[in-house]
Amino acid sequence: MQKRLLNIAESKDLENPQKKYSKQCKPFTLYNAGLYDFSKLKELSWDSWRFFALQLFQCRDEQHTVGGIKLDGYLKGSSVLVFNHMKEKGVRIDEDTMEGLHEALGTRIGNRLFIIAPALTFDFQQDYITLDGVRYYALRIPYSIINELHHREFTALKQPSDEMAVNDTVEAVGFDFIRTPELKFECGVKKGKGDAQDTTYIKIKTFKSEAVVREPMRRKGNLETLSMVMLDYDFDDNSQVFDLDAVFYADALEKASWALNFPTDLICKKVMAVFIDIYGNEARVVIEPEQFGVPPTKKKKRSR
Numbered sequence: 001m002q003k004r005l006l007n008i009a010e011s012k013d014l015e016n017p018q019k020k021y022s023k024q025c026k027p028f029t030l031y032n033a034g035l036y037d038f039s040k041l042k043e044l045s046w047d048s049w050r051f052f053a054l055q056l057f058q059c060r061d062e063q064h065t066v067g068g069i070k071l072d073g074y075l076k077g078s079s080v081l082v083f084n085h086m087k088e089k090g091v092r093i094d095e096d097t098m099e100g101l102h103e104a105l106g107t108r109i110g111n112r113l114f115i116i117a118p119a120l121t122f123d124f125q126q127d128y129i130t131l132d133g134v135r136y137y138a139l140r141i142p143y144s145i146i147n148e149l150h151h152r153e154f155t156a157l158k159q160p161s162d163e164m165a166v167n168d169t170v171e172a173v174g175f176d177f178i179r180t181p182e183l184k185f186e187c188g189v190k191k192g193k194g195d196a197q198d199t200t201y202i203k204i205k206t207f208k209s210e211a212v213v214r215e216p217m218r219r220k221g222n223l224e225t226l227s228m229v230m231l232d233y234d235f236d237d238n239s240q241v242f243d244l245d246a247v248f249y250a251d252a253l254e255k256a257s258w259a260l261n262f263p264t265d266l267i268c269k270k271v272m273a274v275f276i277d278i279y280g281n282e283a284r285v286v287i288e289p290e291q292f293g294v295p296p297t298k299k300k301k302r303s304r
Contacts, residue, residue: 046086053082053116057139067104075114083117093138094123102131114139125240125272126286127180139180181225182208183275183283189264189293198264200292202229202273204253209277225277226250229260234268235286242272267294 044052050072054061059073059080072082081101083093091097093115105113112128112135119140128137184206190199209225229248236243248260260273267289275283289295 046084049086050082050084053141054080056141057114057116059114059116066108067106069101069104071113078112078114079109080114080116083115083121085118085121092123093117093121095129098129098131098136101136102134105134107132107134109134111135112137116141123240124237125242126284128285137180181275181277181281181283182206183285185285187287187292190261199261200264200267200294201262202260202287204229204258204260204275207275207277207283209279209281223250223254223258225279226253227276227278229253230274230276231260231262232272233262233266235270235272237270237286242274264292264294267292 051061054073057075057080059075061073063073064071064079066079069081071079073080085091101113111133114137116139119142122138122140124138126138128135130136183204185202185204187200187202190201192198204223204226207223207226209220227250230242230244231246231248232243233245234243245266246262253260270289271287271292273285273287275285
């Protein structure tokens with residue numbers, strides 16, 4: 001739907017079936033459905049909010065300090081920071097925020113840091129930003145669950161005691177909790193033979209879903225939960241709009257040994273890749289041209 005809207009200039013174009021859509025996009029705003037009243041967050045005490053955020057992502061509550069930055073706990077052996085929206089009123093988390101954190105933490109933090117905050121506090125779409133080999137992950141709390149916190153007494157989340165109970169937390173508050181799949185990939189360029197065109201590739205090495213779902217079946221293995229991969233060949237950091245260019249479905253990817261292959265000349269700026277599992281959860285990454293081994297260009301992508 002967003003792709004079609006980006007290619008419609010005037011509504012009157014729709015009234016004339018003989019008239020093609022203009023290439024000039026008429027501006028529009030895309031909103032996510034949910035609760036956006038940040039004032040609601042102020043009604044919760046900081047201690048309750050911090051404890052809830054750590055419980056939600058099953059982090060170990062263990063405060064510690066690295067590079068003068070107070071951190072809140074650990075997840076998968078790496079440090080966790082719960083963003084203090086009460087102390088930093090009106091502050092957004094953008095790439096400059098990450099660079100400021102990295103300047104203080106550097107490699108002393110290890111190879112990753114998890115940052116927990118309300119979903120729309122983050123000003124970037126990708127799931128992590130990499131600086132000097134350190135990945136800063138954005139763990140987004142959906143606004144539907146923030147809303148739910150104001151309709152009942154705050155209690156700690158009850159952890160599942162068996163496989164069939166893993167969805168109890170989700171059902172208790174009535175929302176779909178987004179769990180970013182585990183993703184590892186490599187990318188590059190394959191030189192064409194003779195007059196053949198060079199081909200850019202993204203090779204998926206690991207894709208495992210961590211979705212909170214109740215399924216009376218075995219735990220799915222690597223790549224079994226991948227549904228599709230969507231690409232935007234010239235993702236714009238400024239607009240943060242994902243303009244869909246291509247879709248690669250799992251059945252075709254499996255036949256291609258889990259690799260996405262496309263002509264190198266389609267890459268103009270950064271490439272955003274959205275990896276989607278069968279439950280609808282997404283892993284989003286932005287890939288720089290240099291990661292493929294391709295210099296950035298200003299040319300426009302080919303029409304489709």
